Amino acid sequence: MSSIERDVVVIGAGASGLTAATELTKAGLTVAVLEARDRVGGRLWTDDIDGATLEIGGQWVSPDQDALIETLADLGLETYSRYRDGINIYLGENGERRTFEGDIFPVAQSTEKEIVALIDRLDALVAEIDPERPWAHPRAKELDEISFRRWLETQTDDEEARKNIGMFIAGAMLTKPAHAFSALQALLMAASAGSFSNLVDADFILDKRVKGGLQQVPLLLAERLGDDVHLNAPVRTLRWDENGVTAIADGVEVHARFAILAVPPVLISRISYEPPLPRRQQQLHQHLSMGFVIKVHAVYETPFWRDLGYSGTAFSPYELVHEAYDNSYDGDPRGTLVGFVSDENADGVFELSPEERKQRILESLSHYYGEQALNPVVYYESDWGSEEWTRGAYAASFDMGGLARYGADLRKPVGPIHFSCSDMAGKGYQHVDGAIRVGRETAAAILAAVVPA
Numbered sequence: 203m204s205s206i207e208r209d210v211v212v213i214g215a216g217a218s219g220l221t222a223a224t225e226l227t228k229a230g231l232t233v234a235v236l237e238a239r240d241r242v243g244g245r246l247w248t249d250d251i252d253g254a255t256l257e258i259g260g261q262w263v264s265p266d267q268d269a270l271i272e273t274l275a276d277l278g279l280e281t282y283s284r285y286r287d288g289i290n291i292y293l294g295e296n297g298e299r300r301t302f303e304g305d306i307f308p309v310a311q312s313t314e315k316e317i318v319a320l321i322d323r324l325d326a327l328v329a330e331i332d333p334e335r336p337w338a339h340p341r342a343k344e345l346d347e348i349s350f351r352r353w354l355e356t357q358t359d360d361e362e363a364r365k366n367i368g369m370f371i372a373g374a375m376l377t378k379p380a381h382a383f384s385a386l387q388a389l390l391m392a393a394s395a396g397s398f399s400n401l402v403d404a405d406f407i408l409d410k411r412v413k414g415g416l417q418q419v420p421l422l423l424a425e426r427l428g429d430d431v432h433l434n435a436p437v438r439t440l441r442w443d444e445n446g447v448t449a450i451a452d453g454v455e456v457h458a459r460f461a462i463l464a465v466p467p468v469l470i471s472r473i474s475y476e477p478p479l480p481r482r483q484q485q486l487h488q489h490l491s492m493g494f495v496i497k498v499h500a501v502y503e504t505p506f507w508r509d510l511g512y513s514g515t516a517f518s519p520y521e522l523v524h525e526a527y528d529n530s531y532d533g534d535p536r537g538t539l540v541g542f543v544s545d546e547n548a549d550g551v552f553e554l555s556p557e558e559r560k561q562r563i564l565e566s567l568s569h570y571y572g573e574q575a576l577n578p579v580v581y582y583e584s585d586w587g588s589e590e591w592t593r594g595a596y597a598a599s600f601d602m603g604g605l606a607r608y609g610a611d612l613r614k615p616v617g618p619i620h621f622s623c624s625d626m627a628g629k630g631y632q633h634v635d636g637a638i639r640v641g642r643e644t645a646a647a648i649l650a651a652v653v654p655a
């Protein structure tokens with residue numbers, strides 16, 4: 203067991219922890235980053251699968267994500283646009299296949315009217331929410347007591363309108379069923395992206411990708427930190443008092459003035475604290491849980507849908523794969539589709555054998571793009587639910603009532619222990635941009651404590 207001394211120990215080498223470590227180092231403090239896995243990046247993971255470069259975790263960059271965009275520029279990383287030329291596909295309740303351009307799905311005129319009205323109402327509510335303090339909204343408690351599903355039922359009797367709007371936040375973002383989170387949690391998700399209209403605009407939310415893959419961000423940040431990043435070093439125990447901490451990981455222990463817990467909130471209680479964390483933290487960490495989604499990649503000899511005039515963008519609240527996109531990798535002449543299977547649908551297909559699951563998922567893709575979708579040359583399912591150091595995808599959110607009750611305390615430091623993660627962000631919540639923002643803010647809070655103004 204090696205024993206080292208630093209100003210700050212950072213637990214977790216994801217985008218958030220590495221950003222905090224970078225900022226502290228720039229300000230002249232010494233750091234050690236302890237990472238459980240044999241790689242950095244956490245939920246950012248670009249890998250070669252059977253000869254195809256795939257983003258197993260996060261990948262897209264949207265134009266409002268200025269913290270991420272600054273980091274990309276700082277690291278010299280370039281972006282490219284997601285392919286989106288051509289027409290989009292929508293499948294209705296009975297499998298009716300309709301094409302469309304723009305954001306509003308091709309539904310009956312009465313349903314379209316309800317969808318537009320719902321988007322307007324959500325935009326108006328979102329405008330009242332400060333994503334950094336959603337609990338401060340005058341109706342926060344009331345909005346946190348009703349599930350998003352029930353709230354939608356109070357707004358319109360049109361089931362297809364509700365399913366479409368529900369899908370954007372439930373299946374596509376929080377990756378939990380709409381009965382499992384509150385209207386307030388849904389509003390935070392939308393406010394974190396600027397507006398609800400932004401969320402339904404795939405060309406905004408899924409705008410750019412990073413050349414070489416988004417894992418370049420943590421890889422390059424870690425490279426700059428050099429030997430201060432320790433891999434295969436899961437922290438098991440954190441001893442703390444008002445003067446400092448000792449983080450005990452496999453093979454290494456770090457004595458420091460401060461600790462940053464840069465792990466998903468569901469993993470905070472995996473560490474033993476001596477003494478235990480206070481009552482408030484022990485309680486509040488039980489009220490956050492990870493969503494669950496399977497990200498599926500299918501690589502084909504050619505991007506055949508483009509020749510048929512399709513953009514690759516496809517949606518249906520009635521399909522196993524509720525959304526899919528052209529995800530062809532920069533410079534690869536082959537065509538790649540990415541699709542998502544969310545929450546209860548994901549539970550369902552994980553009951554099947556791998557072969558059956560693959561078959562069901564490819565069949566769903568073929569409902570959108572035709573028979574050719576059945577025969578990819580590379581096929582891959584991300585399974586973040588099986589990752590010990592993540593336990594779900596994309597990120598964590600509060601249960602019903604949890605955001606109003608505990609939200610304000612989520613990032614409050616406990617003595618020398620600070621918390622940093624995308625799942626604790628306001629702007630950029632559940633996204634890399636949020637991970638970076640919170641990482642910067644956590645570093646600033648520690649610097650303010652070290653060097654009083």
Ligand SMILES: Cc1cc2nc3c(=O)[nH]c(=O)nc-3n(C[C@H](O)[C@H](O)[C@H](O)COP(=O)(O)OP(=O)(O)OC[C@H]3O[C@@H](n4cnc5c(N)ncnc54)[C@H](O)[C@@H]3O)c2cc1C
Nearest residue numbers: 214216217218238244245260261262437591623624633634
């Ligand atoms: C499939 C998928 C798709 C996504 N798509 C997008 C996207 O397109 N755009 C986007 O912006 N975001 C996306 N996201 C979300 C984004 O990836 C995350 O919000 C972000 O990467 C989280 O960064 P983080 O540093 O907060 O947490 P993490 O990346 O989870 O990092 C936490 C780190 O802590 C480590 N750790 C945990 N416990 C311990 C311990 N006890 N000791 C030491 N280390 C520990 C973990 O191994 C991990 O490396 C996606 C996520 C997934 C899973």
Ligand SMILES: [Mg+2]
Nearest residue numbers: 216218219464
């Ligand atoms: Mg991190």
